[in-house]
Amino acid sequence: MDALAITGGSSLFGETRIYGAKNAALPILAATVMVEGTCVIDDVPHLEDVRVMAEILRALGATVERSGLQVTVDSTNIRLTNVPADLMQRMRSSIFLMGPLLARFGEVRVSKPGGCVIGQRPVDYHLTGMRALGAAVEEKHGYIRCTARRLQGTTVTLDFPSVGATENLIMAAALADGVTVIENAAREPEIIDLANFLKSCGALIEGAGETMIQVTGVHHLTGTQHRIMGDRIVAGTVLIAAAATGGRVTVENVSPAHLGSLLAKMRESGMRVETGRDIITVESSRAWQSVDLRTEPFPGFPTDLQAPFMAMLTTAQGTSLVRENVFEARFKHVNELTRMGADISVDLRTAVIRGVDKLSGARVECSDLRGGAALVIAGLMADGVTHVEGLHHIDRGYQSIEMHLRDLGADIERVQL
Incomplete structure (x- = not known):
């Protein structure tokens, strides 16, 4: 030991x-599944959670390569939307894949995530947000399945400024139809970093880092290069x-x-x-x-x-x-x-x-x-x-x-x- x-x-x-920040790298790596093309992410730390996220992306069908602190992800050929349960249980941040996979493919199936036991960290805020965007959400036998023919922009007011829920909503809304407004949004700097990454891919996001964020959906996102904060x-x-x-x-x-x-x-x-x-x-x-x-x-x-x-x-x-x-x-x-x-x-x-x-x-x-x-x-x-x-x-x-x-x-x- x-x-x-x-x-x-x-x-x-x-x-x-x-x-580079773990709490910025993980949602940004998750967001690459929305991009049809190659994303080059610099200053990605060598951490166990990052390694698990890379394993998940590969399991879904993405190509992931690391050279030093640079990680290159090509998600063009992703076809699977069922995140492996054993990997979900090893890292709570795997919940970040819910919004991106749902936005791109119209469906996602995940198990309830693991991570540090530091108190209740329910995924309810995430699920409420997905429902508000028009997704049908089914919870059964420890799994969560979300489906939507097409996500629709709306106004979502978070009961608590959850960082994870704010980030999942930003990612899902980036490919939704219309405009999404997130009220009582979390203001953490990592949210700004995620928004900057998505904007470099072609997303339309205003107000990241403020209590109200506006996302205008686009039809597709393209590859980019980004350095983690x-x-x-x-x-x-x-x-x-x-x-x-x-x-x-x-x-x-x-x-x-x-x-x-x-x-x-x-x-x-x-x-x-x-x-x-x-x-x-x-x-x-x-x-x-x-x-x-x-x-x-x-x-x-x-x-x-x-x-x-x-x-x-x-x-x-x-x-x-x-x-x-x-x-x-x-x-x-x-x-x-x-x-x-x-x-x-x-x-x-x-x-x-x-x-x-x-x-x-x-x-x-x-x-x-x-x-x-x-x-x-x-x-x-x-x-x-x-x-x-x-x-x-x-x-x-x-x-x-x-x-x-x-x-x-x-x-x-x-x-x-």
């Missing part, structure tokens, strides 16, 4: 370029790790505007933050103040950075309150942090973190992707050696995390237990 062996106490220093969650994780170890790190290829809420909280806790057009530097001493935060849809504090930031707060001066407003089961890392000496209590969606002098190395296990990143950061902070198990979760969203951190001075290696 693979694990990360981390000897704490080393501060992180240096500069690093952030690779930098991963703001990876950037945030690295910056938090630098701060938590009393270091100074500069990350490149990420917009400070994409991490505004995180940087505000880091400044509030006493970190020094400098920004440029696509560059962020964070520097800290080994003493920082407690802060309170609540996760919210963008531009609020990202739920994906709640666990990593909590790891840093375990040794802050004072008591911090963290309110999780997006996923109700996203405190599974707390038990592992307490094994390392953290003083944390949880009441439903609120965690109270009382700062301690230090953490101690321990053997801990990831239960989800971002919780795993929190345990890595805790290991970097702790006295002694920490073994982090369950790396398959971390590998879904971080490209060779041990090499990335080692280049910045961390004492970390992948070992067999």
